[in-house]
Amino acid sequence: MRETTERVLQPAEIAEACRQLTDQGARLQMAYAWFPERGESPEVLYLADQGPGKPFPLLRCRPSQGSAQMISLATQIPLLGWYEREMTDLCGIYFAGHPEPRLLVLHEGAHPALPPLDPRYPKDQIMPYTEEAWDLPPVEGNDVQALPFGPVRGDVLESAQIAFYYIGEAILHCHPRLFFKHRGMEKRFEGLSPMLGTLVAEQISAVGSVSHALAYCQAVENACECEVPLRARCLRTVLAEMERLYNHLYYLGHLCHTTTLKVGEAQGKLLAEQCKQFNGIFTGSRFLRGLLKPGGLRRDLNLHGLRAKLNVLEPEIESYMQALETTNSHLDRLITTGHLPYQTAFDQGASGPIKRASGIERDLRHDHPYAAYDRLPIEIPVRNEGDAHARVQVRMAEIRTSVALIVRAIDEMPEGPIDTEVRLQPRAEGLGWCEGPRGSTYYCVHLDDIGTLVRVKVKSPSFSNWRVFPFTVHDTNMMDYAINEASFGLTMAGCDR
Amino acid sequence: MPIWTLYGLSRGLATTPWPAKSESGQQQGVLGLPAFNQDRCDETCRACVDSCLPEAITIESSASGERLTIDYGKCISCQLCTETCPNSALEKSDHWAFGVRRREDLVWAEAMATQEAKELKNGIRRTFGRSLHIRHVDAGSCNGCESELQALNNPYYNLHRLGIFFTPSPRFADLLLVTGSVTYAMREPLLETWNAMPEPKWVMATGTCAVSGGITGGGYSCAHGLDGILPVDIYLPGCPPNPSAMIHALLLLLRRAEQVVHGGHYGR
Structure with missing residues (x-):
């Protein structure tokens, strides 16, 4: 793949290679498997990031035919734990010595005849499923109570189940059961043309439609060595920042909901609504869907009016954020809540504003510029406190940056074509990435002999952050739970896919 | 807290008068499900069918030949068909009020049936x-x-x-x-x-x-x-x-x- 440094290794060599990478300061970003030939053994890929401007290290290996066994690295690199379990569930690869050898993506009681991502598994055949009890860890002790909460929760929320073990107010252990919404989206790409694949990418997480579609399109362009015209890249940048803006504003409003700051909630959600309306006015879609395609944009956009609208909205946003930052009752609930230390954030794979609130200064827009970010100044806001308030402050700083970036990108918008032809290449492979509102999104695409998709791997930021989240819940109290969850700004759809 | 009360009051009324008063002014610019102009459709062309991922647009074969059918219940309003149709038979529209009582009402019917809307059980x-x-x-x-x-x-x-x-x-x-x-x-x-x-x-x-x-x-x-x-x-x-x-x-x-x-x- 372009922009990566590939090494093909034996399964036994992977552990040592990963250790070398982490020793050099690289951080593993994801691992996945695919089946290069029908009926043959899968290939496992490990993707890492070694910092600004450097190519992504990519390790590839094939477990020997028949055994499909690898050695688990989860005790050494904890963030790989979920990726390994996902490969076990969906690709049938067994990882020896895994510290949590349980189902993750599939629920107990799902019994697919073949691993679902095996190309021999039919595209439209539902798995046999009989409901089985959830495999919960035993927690014993005087007065310990267990509270399973969900999957249908209060309010309008996405489905997820969380088991709390608690004594009085104190939470001993929090155990989420996710993937109720696992729709098998990665399988949907199989056999599609790269153009239609964009629609699937947009459906993975609606509030991340642009970041998913953008990372996907860039992966196809990377595979087919396609240079996107400058105007399209600038417009893509504006779309990505518009997505960040409405997401972060909604986030602030929803957080006020959990701290019961009613007017703050109303104002945050109203500002988010206004941004969504701008999306509708200027692009035709409140979620900025139906605009991107491999090679550029599907239609040109005239964004001059958006600049004037943002000029009106900007002081509103600023005064709102200042009011939040001077409201003691609100801040009291955020400061020290849900503390995530640097090392936990790093080891467990925290992404996006969550990691930047715990002192990890990484942002794909700055480190590996895509679209037109190489032409724009990107500031990376970082906080070291690692609490809910730090996560809020990082997002507030990003809101300011987003508005400035949109205005500047519109002012400097070049004229020119908005798309170019993508010449599909047989058996091409590509990597695409994007720093979405919730963190880093990666796509890997693999094409077949005639240029249709055989495998698309989606790494969404919520998959990373849901893994980290429980570490901030253990040993806290029930009253803070909702605030802490809101301060992470997670989506289920992106995580579950 | 009084600050927030004042803050809220100073922002005035934010709520839309729709649907009680204004008929339009809602969802400005938002694209709805595509409008179908059957008289412009060249039914030998399959451009829209091939571009429709959820198979909302299909060709139905009958004794009188092939016929295009649209099931709006399957449409994801991706707008691809409006971009591939050479004759503007499918066009971008602001048609979004697609709530219906009967599933059949979402399927394109050549002759307009004048059936009474299904009475909801229990009133x-x-x-x-x-x-x-x-x-x-x-x-x-x-x-x-x-x-x-x-x-x-x-x-x-x-x-x-x-x-x-x-x-x-x-x-x-x-x-x-x-x-x-x-x-x-x-x-x-x-x-x-x-x-x-x-x-x-x-x-x-x-x-x-x-x-x-x-x-x-x-x-x-x-x-x-x-x-x-x-x-x-x-x-x-x-x-x-x-x-x-x-x-x-x-x-x-x-x-x-x-x-x-x-x-x-x-x-x-």
């Missing part, structure tokens, strides 16, 4: 007057429908003003509002929620996934929406349906609004 108006309590269940969505449902309670749409409320407990709910194409893992929790609701009760399939599965239905982990799982009273396609479309569909259920779509034709 909802008599039972509830004008108010409604909703229990929402996410049965495997992309979060788009949730995002727009959450928007219903922002100051702009302010759903409470219409006497419609979300309730946490199914015991208090009149309407089960379902999003998503129903994954294998959400099927049981969905049915349990339905069984926990007191009679009389209604179901609204919200979003193309819940109506027909859209492009997320099927596969190894999903059903094709609510058909065959729950008795649906209102179908609302859209990907996602915007908040105004949701309000329109809820008012349609309460007989406080008129159905706009009949036999796939909009607004006739």
Whole structure:
């Protein structure tokens, strides 16, 4: 793949290679498997990031035919734990010595005849499923109570189940059961043309439609060595920042909901609504869907009016954020809540504003510029406190940056074509990435002999952050739970896919 | 706290007068489901059929030849067909008020049937007057429908003003509002929620996934929406349906609004 440094290794060599990478300061970003030939053994890929401007290290290996066994690295690199379990569930690869050898993506009681991502598994055949009890860890002790909460929760929320073990107010252990919404989206790409694949990418997480579609399109362009015209890249940048803006504003409003700051909630959600309306006015879609395609944009956009609208909205946003930052009752609930230390954030794979609130200064827009970010100044806001308030402050700083970036990108918008032809290449492979509102999104695409998709791997930021989240819940109290969850700004759809 | 009270007051009224007063002015610029102009369609061309991922546009063979059919219940309003159609037979439109009582009304019918709209069982108006309590269940969505449902309670749409409320407990709910194409893992929790609701009760399939599965239905982990799982009273396609479309569909259920779509034709 372009922009990566590939090494093909034996399964036994992977552990040592990963250790070398982490020793050099690289951080593993994801691992996945695919089946290069029908009926043959899968290939496992490990993707890492070694910092600004450097190519992504990519390790590839094939477990020997028949055994499909690898050695688990989860005790050494904890963030790989979920990726390994996902490969076990969906690709049938067994990882020896895994510290949590349980189902993750599939629920107990799902019994697919073949691993679902095996190309021999039919595209439209539902798995046999009989409901089985959830495999919960035993927690014993005087007065310990267990509270399973969900999957249908209060309010309008996405489905997820969380088991709390608690004594009085104190939470001993929090155990989420996710993937109720696992729709098998990665399988949907199989056999599609790269153009239609964009629609699937947009459906993975609606509030991340642009970041998913953008990372996907860039992966196809990377595979087919396609240079996107400058105007399209600038417009893509504006779309990505518009997505960040409405997401972060909604986030602030929803957080006020959990701290019961009613007017703050109303104002945050109203500002988010206004941004969504701008999306509708200027692009035709409140979620900025139906605009991107491999090679550029599907239609040109005239964004001059958006600049004037943002000029009106900007002081509103600023005064709102200042009011939040001077409201003691609100801040009291955020400061020290849900503390995530640097090392936990790093080891467990925290992404996006969550990691930047715990002192990890990484942002794909700055480190590996895509679209037109190489032409724009990107500031990376970082906080070291690692609490809910730090996560809020990082997002507030990003809101300011987003508005400035949109205005500047519109002012400097070049004229020119908005798309170019993508010449599909047989058996091409590509990597695409994007720093979405919730963190880093990666796509890997693999094409077949005639240029249709055989495998698309989606790494969404919520998959990373849901893994980290429980570490901030253990040993806290029930009253803070909702605030802490809101301060992470997670989506289920992106995580579950 | 007094600061916030003043802050709120100083911002004035944010709520839209729609649907009581203004007819237009809603969802400016937002593209709805594509409009079909049959007289412009060259039925030998299959450009739109080939571009339609959820198979909402299909060719039906009959004795009189091949015929294009559109099922708006499967449309994800991706607009690809409007971009590939060489004759503008399919055009971008602002048609979003797609809530209907009968699934058939979402399928393009050449001859307009003049059937009476299906009477809702039990007469909802008599039972509830004008108010409604909703229990929402996410049965495997992309979060788009949730995002727009959450928007219903922002100051702009302010759903409470219409006497419609979300309730946490199914015991208090009149309407089960379902999003998503129903994954294998959400099927049981969905049915349990339905069984926990007191009679009389209604179901609204919200979003193309819940109506027909859209492009997320099927596969190894999903059903094709609510058909065959729950008795649906209102179908609302859209990907996602915007908040105004949701309000329109809820008012349609309460007989406080008129159905706009009949036999796939909009607004006739």
